[in-house]
Amino acid sequence: MSARILDGNALSADVRARLAEQVSQIKLRGITPCLAVILVGDNPASAVYVRNKVAGCEKAGMRSLRFDYPADVAPQVVLDKIAELNADDSVHGILVQLPLPPQFDEKAVLEAISVDKDVDGFHAENVGRLSQGQRAFFPCTPHGVMKLLEAGHVDVSGADAVVIGRSNIVGKPMAMLLTQAGATVTVCHSRTRDLASHTRRADILVVAIGRPMFVTGDMIKPGAAVIDVGMNRIPAGMPNEGKLCGDVDFASAKDVAGAITPVPGGVGPMTITMLLSNTLESAERQAERQEGRA
Ligand code: NAP
Numbered sequence: 001m002s003a004r005i006l007d008g009n010a011l012s013a014d015v016r017a018r019l020a021e022q023v024s025q026i027k028l029r030g031i032t033p034c035l036a037v038i039l040v041g042d043n044p045a046s047a048v049y050v051r052n053k054v055a056g057c058e059k060a061g062m063r064s065l066r067f068d069y070p071a072d073v074a075p076q077v078v079l080d081k082i083a084e085l086n087a088d089d090s091v092h093g094i095l096v097q098l099p100l101p102p103q104f105d106e107k108a109v110l111e112a113i114s115v116d117k118d119v120d121g122f123h124a125e126n127v128g129r130l131s132q133g134q135r136a137f138f139p140c141t142p143h144g145v146m147k148l149l150e151a152g153h154v155d156v157s158g159a160d161a162v163v164i165g166r167s168n169i170v171g172k173p174m175a176m177l178l179t180q181a182g183a184t185v186t187v188c189h190s191r192t193r194d195l196a197s198h199t200r201r202a203d204i205l206v207v208a209i210g211r212p213m214f215v216t217g218d219m220i221k222p223g224a225a226v227i228d229v230g231m232n233r234i235p236a237g238m239p240n241e242g243k244l245c246g247d248v249d250f251a252s253a254k255d256v257a258g259a260i261t262p263v264p265g266g267v268g269p270m271t272i273t274m275l276l277s278n279t280l281e282s283a284e285r286q287a288e289r290q291e292g293r294a
Contacts, residue, residue, distance in 0.1 A: 003226070003257040006152040008144070012269035015147070016060055019276055023061040026283055029291075033283035034063035035093040035119065035275070036085045038078060040104070041071035046097045053095070056272045062279060065091065071101045078104070079112050086114040092286060093119035093279035098169075116285065119278035122169065130176055137278045142174035144270025145206060145227050146181065152259050154204065154225040157182030162198050164188045164215070164247075165208035170229055174206050195219070207247040217252030226257040229267050 023033055035057050039050045050066065057064035067081055078096070085091045094117045100106050110118075115125045121139040129136035138146075149156055161183035165171035175185045188198050199205055199219045207215050208229035220226060230247025234240050246263030254260055261267055 003254045003260040004152070006148045006154075006225070006227070006259050006261045006266060008148060008261060008266040008269040011148060011151045012273045015270075015273050016056075016276065019273075019280055020060045022280055026280070026287060027061070029287055031283050031287050031290075032061075032063050032090075033057075033093075033280050034065065034091050035095065035279045036065040036067065036091050038067045038069070038081065038094070038096045040069045040073060040078060040097070041101050043099070046099075050097050053272055053275060056276055057279070060276050060280075062276065063090075072103075075104050075109070078109065082109070082112045086112075086117065089286070091117065092282040093117055093275075095120050095275070117282060119275060119282055121173070121278065127168075127173070130173060133180055137281070138177065138274070139169055139173040140274035140278065141170050141208075141229060141267060141271045142177050143274040143277075144267055145174060145229070146177050147274070148227065148261060148267065148270060149204070149225065152225065154259060156204065159183045159203040160186075160201055161204040161206065162186045162188060162202035163206045163208070164192075164195070164199070165206075165210075165229070167208065170208040174208065174229075178204070178206075209247045211247055212245050213247070213249040215248045215253065217249065217254075217256045220253055220256045222256055223258035224256075225259040226253055226261070227267060228261050228263050230263065231268060 037050050037053055054064045054066055085094050094113045096109055110122045113123055115123050118126050119137055121137040126136045130138060161178045163171050163175050166187050166189045175187045178185045186198055188195055196219045200221055202221055202224055204225045206227040210230060212232040212235060226248060228246035228248040232245050234243050234245045244264050
C-alpha cells in the first residue's frame with residue numbers, strides 16, 4: 001500500500017487564488033490588506049521565511065512593510081515600532097519573526113502586538129480565545145494542518161489523534177484545534193514514556209518535533225493520516241545530506257499510512273497561506289468596523 005499524498009502546494013495554490021480574488025474585492029471597498037513584518041538579526045532561516053512571507057503578500061495583491069534591525073538593537077526600539085504599527089489604520093497584520101536575540105523578552109514583544117493585528121495568533125488573548133472556541137486568529141501552521149485534513153477528506157470528528165510536540169506555536173494550538181474538531185487528542189513530548197505505544201493507535205498523527213526522520217513506519221497505525229510538520233536538514237553522512245526533510249521517515253511511513261504530507265510540499269506552503277488568510281480577515285474586520293461606524 002502506498003499512502004495518498006496530502007499535497008500542500010496544490011491546496012495552497014487553490015487557497016491563494018481565492019484569497020487574491022477576495023483581496024481585489026476588498027480593495028474596491030478602499031482597503032488594501034497590509035502585513036508588517038519585523039526581522040531582528042541575521043538568522044539565515046528567518047531571512048528566508050520573511051522573504052517568502054513578503055513575496056506571498058505581493059503575489060496575493062496585498063501590501064507588505066518590512067522592518068529589519070541589527071541583532072544588537074535595543075528591545076525598546078522594536079517595541080516603539082510595534083506601537084506605531086498598532087496605531088496605523090493602514091496596517092492589518094503585524095508579525096515579529098521568531099526567534100529573537102537573547103536581550104529580548106519574547107513574550108513581552110508578542111503581547112505588545114495589538115490582539116486585532118496578531119495574525120500569527122501568538123498573543124495570549126488570541127490563544128485564550130482559541131481555547132474557549134471564540135473567534136480568534138489561529139496560529140498559521142496548525143490552522144494549515146486543519147485545512148490539509150479537511151481538503152484530504154480525513155475524518156477528524158471521533159478520531160484518535162496524537163500530536164508529538166507541545167510548543168506554543170505548533171503542538172499546543174494543534175491539539176486545541178483537533179479537540180474542537182471532535183478528535184480525542186493525546187499530546188506527546190520528550191518526557192512521554194513509550195512514544196510508539198501512543199503513535200501506533202493514532203488515526204491522525206501530527207509530528208512537530210524538529211528531529212530528522214524520527215517517526216518510522218513501524219510507529220504508525222496502518223491507514224493513519226500522518227502530518228509531518230518538521231523542517232530539518234538531512235544530517236551529514238546520510239544519503240542526500242543537507243537536503244530538506246521532515247520529522248517522519250517518509251520512505252517507510254508511506255507504505256503504512258493511508259495519507260501523508262511530504263516535506264517539502266506539505267505543511268510548509270500552508271503556513272504562509274494561512275498568514276495571508278489571517279491578514280485578509282483582519283482587513284475585513286476593519287472594513288466591518290468602518291462600515292458599522294459610517
Ligand atoms: P520546538 O519548540 O523545539 O518543540 C519541539 C517539541 O518536540 C517539544 O515539545 C519537545 O518536547 C518535543 N520533542 C523533542 N524531542 C522529542 C522526542 N524525542 N520525543 C518526543 N517529543 C520530542 O519545535 P517547534 O517550533 O514546535 O517545531 C517543530 C518542528 O516543526 C521543527 O522541525 C520546525 O522547524 C518545524 N516547523 C515547521 C513549520 C512549517 O511551516 N512547516 C512551522 C513551525 C515549525 P519537550 O516540550 O518535552 O521539550
